[in-house]
Amino acid sequence: MKTVITSTGNTLDSNFDLRFGRAAYFCVYDEETEKIEFIENIHSNDQGGAGSKASEKMIELGVTKIISGDFGPKAMELLDQFKIRLILMSDESKKVSDILNLMKK
């Protein structure tokens, strides 16, 4: 089971990123191994299709759950096809580590 948290930076101290397709980084947390990895979102500044590209990455990684602030229609359609759970959070003052702690509880 892998969960992705959208992040504004590549450390646990980074703030949560409300954007999905345009998030700066994806924090990938593997629940089995408890391994945490930050992946840079290379499509964050693309003109269009950033949401599709981010979704493509998620499916490739075998992610089952994504925590972010907002998902665009194209991303939602694609993620839904692969039964990935989308969790919305609106508190951008939260750090990635705070969200991870909430999950581990």
Next chain:
Amino acid sequence: MNNLSKKEPFKIAVASGKGGTGKTTVSVNLQYFISKFWSEKVLLLDCDVEEPNDLIFFPESEITGNKEVHLLVPFIDTQKCTFCRKCVDWCEFNAIVVIPPVKFAQVNQSLCHSCGACIVACNNGAISENKVSIGEINNYKTQIGVGLTEGKLKIGSAMQTSVIKALKSEDFNNAEIIIYDAPPGTSCPVVTTVSDADFVVLVTEPTPFGVYDLSLTVDLLKEMNKTTGVIVNKSGLGNNEVYEYLEQNNIPILGAIPFNKNYASKYAQGNILKNILIETEDFYKEIISNIKKYIN
């Protein structure tokens, strides 16, 4: 040089920047008066494919032709696809999603520009194209000149520029003069419309919005090296800023049409070609002679 002797028709685009300044009114009148005083072989081409409404002003028109405009949209055969992702790399518009571990490959139609790059990229013959309708072209007989041809974007399509291109590539060799009724704005649909125009008539209104949007359009047309003249519509309704702007920028005024609430109401009803006032006739006579001056 008189372009009328050449085979290529002389093209006059009517544009504005701001919407609702009177492009359609001017286009329709211009065709009418050109047919009367200049050449009967004058065609009106409605290039505002998002909202074409020249037809409204010809209640007695008859449709003489209709054709669909297509765009080629690629699709991926996942039986042949090796999921190498080369098409993904070649697509500049992020329109292709390929996920090798799950053998997923799909083209997102709303992002696709139909450039054909993915087909060239694919070494496995896994990508082919389907025709998707994006609009239509209609020809009408209208009793004026050689009639009206309009492009009409299919609702939901974002490919207005492709419809305009298809519209302009029609065969118009029966026309000596073509009037392009352009869409509002200053971006690609307008550029596509005016690109091959020999003369651009800009219609503005003397309000701050009218003047500002006119200035944007003038900048665009300068960059495109177009010859232009301005009609100030609804004059008397706003202020003098537009005249100052035109003088400072050395842009010729082709004429001014005073604001008239009765005319607005006549326009609303689609009746501008009935009971034409003598002032209107004189006004367009003047404009036509001005345009002829710029040709020579």
Next chain:
Amino acid sequence: MQEITILSGKGGTGKTSVTAALAVFAENSVFCDNDVDAADLHLIFEPQIIEKQTFDSGSKAIINYNICTNCGICKDYCRFDAIHFENAVKIFIDTFSCEGCKLCYRVCPENAIEMERSLNNFHYLSETRFGTLVHAKMGPGEENSGKLVTEIRRKAKETAKKQNADFIINDGPPGIGCSAISSITGTNKILLVIEPSKSGFHDIKRLIELIDTFKIKKYAVINKFDINMEITTEIEEFLRIQNIPLIGKIPFDKIMVEALINKKAITEFIPDSEISMIFKLIWQKISI
């Protein structure tokens, strides 16, 4: 938070004047000018620019004539009719027609084509007397106005979230093409500004058909309703059948233009007038 988008199909029906008139009543709101082609809202809002960003509208192909052999292969591949032979010998790319798909760059056997980024579009975050305004300026003839609309709406949404705003109000573009589609996607409510002319009526029907593919709640106002009473009646009947609430009828009045010349919303210019009351009611009805 609610997002309200103001649209009309036909241009010049009064979208911007209506947006400005409602802005006076729309407290705690972020405004966004979605008509990026011919943005006019700033002429009334008089923004103080706080942040300016370049919008990358893609790239354009250019030929390096030192290498080009004029073989014409690129011309055969280009689907946008952007590559021509000038005087039948020299290959030439029309940047206005180029969509930046990069195919010519990839197929050129001499590597004589380069891609140049087009950085001629800007968007701004500004302070105004009505609240924050997100607006844009496109370079002349630029592509991708739809993408720019999406970009500034995203910016407006981010700002609204930060400010904990109650409303985002989008002054929409004319037409039903890419910019209109981008301004409709994901909005909560749409206010249709209809002009009682055959053209206005024809255009609003096409717009409604487009909006209905998105299933978004629609409201309507008829602007300059007394220009043609017959068509106004027809529109009223049409709206009733369509189940679109008509939440205001604004009379034609030259004072609307005067307010504009004074860079004021009509509701600031003559706040105690009947016309301002009509706008106040429109705001009350759409904001609940």
